[in-house]
Amino acid sequence: MRAASVVILAIAGLCLSGMPGQAQTKSVVLKGATLIDGAGGKPLPDSVLVIRDGRIAAVGSVTAVPVPSDADVVDLKGKSIIPGMISDHSHVGIVRGLKASPDNYNRDYILSQLRQWEAYGVTTITSLGLNAPEFYDLRADLHAGKAPGADIFGADRGIGVAMGAPPVAIVPVGPNQIYRPDTPDAAREAVREMAGRKTDLIKIWLDDFGKLLPVKVKPEVYTAAVDEAHKNALRVAFHINDLEDAQAALKAGADILAHGIRDKEIDPPTIELMKKNAAWYVPTLALDDSNFIFADKPQVSADPFVNRALDPAVKTQLEDPAWQQKVHDAPASERARKALAMNQKNLMTLYKAGIGIGFGSDSGVGLRFPGIAEHRELDLMVEAGLTPMQALTIATSGAAKLLKLDDRGVLLAGKLADLVVLDADPSADIANVHKISAVWHRGKPVAGPIATFAQR
Structure with missing residues (x-):
């Protein structure tokens, strides 16, 4: 020996x-x-x-x-x-440094992101929509262990709406990275195409981003998409923010709420809908947190654990006192603080109600950096009231169960x-x-x- x-x-x-x-x-x-x-x-x-x-x-x-x-x-x-931790909600190839561009969706850059997730202890991720055709070769190579980095699953392109979510101002993806059907038939066709490519999940955006966007996906469109997905033995994850949209998604048959409910306290009828659907809840606490934490607490980005993985342009921005003050004082930051508090409260309500909790931070978009955002999510889950062991169980076996993976976690x-x-x-x-x-x-x-x- x-x-x-x-x-x-x-x-x-x-x-x-x-x-x-x-x-x-x-x-x-x-x-x-x-x-x-x-x-x-x-x-x-x-x-x-x-x-x-x-x-x-x-x-x-x-x-x-x-x-x-x-x-x-x-x-x-x-x-x-x-x-190894498992992310149920991330994105790849969207943002590089401070720039979001369709050009970022390329094999070399995505592999660099996957290596970063892996180095931070996240050994499997789910790229929940906005994927280009290159995704499938990457997935095959990573499943086979032929490429380095975190293993990857995904939700193909996903379904949004023209002039609405996902907003092009935040995620300017290419036309081969999102469907925006305007009729039930078009939604069904989009789902059939994704099913034909053997996607792992279907993603639907149902959100107007605090009424900043003029439209949402129409009920008849997302209902048809869910029905077609289920006919193809695919589960559907909904991007939501508001309680009303969460209820609508669940009534349509949603299997996963891919973000936390952040506008109101979750109520018993919604909990019953989740139980009826056996729906999972991925709170993504780090989403709102990332909109203010680096300004409110500059020491977070100065921590070597975080700073080591930051792009130079990102470091420059986060260290700028003027940027810190502007973000700290912004009305949007105060809204994000309140949204995070509501999200944490709803997480605990659902956890105590026995709802399945998944793990994810919406990493790979905005200031949610691969690996770092997942660690921040753990911190915020414990801050919400979970014990460290409960949070770790969610981030490992819980996240695997959401993905129906029985070989890891x-x-x-x-x-x-x-x-x-x-x-x-x-x-x-x-x-x-x-x-x-x-x-x-x-x-x-x-x-x-x-x-x-x-x-x-």
Whole structure:
């Protein structure tokens, strides 16, 4: 048996054993860490986790799981392990630096984003709409482990409305990245085209952005889209903001509310609709938070954990005192603060009601940076009233369940060996999830401490 005393040695040595997609010829054992399984079980101290061929071969206490005699052993005493996080709501290829453009939807840039998510411990993401045709080759390569970075699922283009959401002023995507049907027949055809490409989900935008947009998708259009999606065995995620729109979406058959309800307190009839549909709720607390947090608390972006992954143009903007003051004082920022508070309250109401809660931050758009936004989402969920363990369970096994993935999100035998090694116990303090020591994906170490991360 060969033992390495620190994780960085594992990364230096074990990364030489093969590239993504290649078979692993011998076992690797992660030994001694406190293990959080992602399923809500109590943290397991002094654990043993055996990895073979990209999957977890065995896991348990040091007294229950034998260590293979020829295994490479990584000593993780004093550290913690959690499953790789899973985002149910992100976007790729939309914003680069401070510029949103259809030109950003290209393989090289998207792979750089996926590497960043992975380095921050998010090993699977869902690009929830606004995807160009390149998405499908990327998805195939990432599913097969032929490309580096977080694995990816997605919702093809999605359905919006002309002159309405998604607003071109915020997301100026190309014509092959969004459908804007104006009749039920056109909506059905759009869904059939997406189904033909084997999309994972269908996305519909139902929002006028606080009456800033003149129109919303018509009820007969989104109802037809939902019906056609269900005929094709596809679930539908709705972008919503208001309680009224959430109710309308649920009555039409929505399977997922892809944002939190932020204008009013959620009421019992809406909860009953969610239970009837077995609908999931992805609060995306970080969405409104990102509209003011960097101005209200400049120390957030100055934190090396955040600053390391910021584009130079973004750093310049966030560090500008004039920009900070302008954003802090803006009426839109005050609306965002109130929306976040309402969203956090509704999250707790739904969690206590037993509604399925997904995990996502709408990262990849605006100032919601890949990986960083997911960590901020965890912080905000705990701030709302969840325990660290509850938030971590949502971000791992809960997020996997939303996507109907049974091969990841938990650290159990037979599951993918996607995991994050931390320098401290996140069950004691959610801030400890930021103390990344290493990320393992597909059974191999792919990233070390954030201080070693370099944008590409």
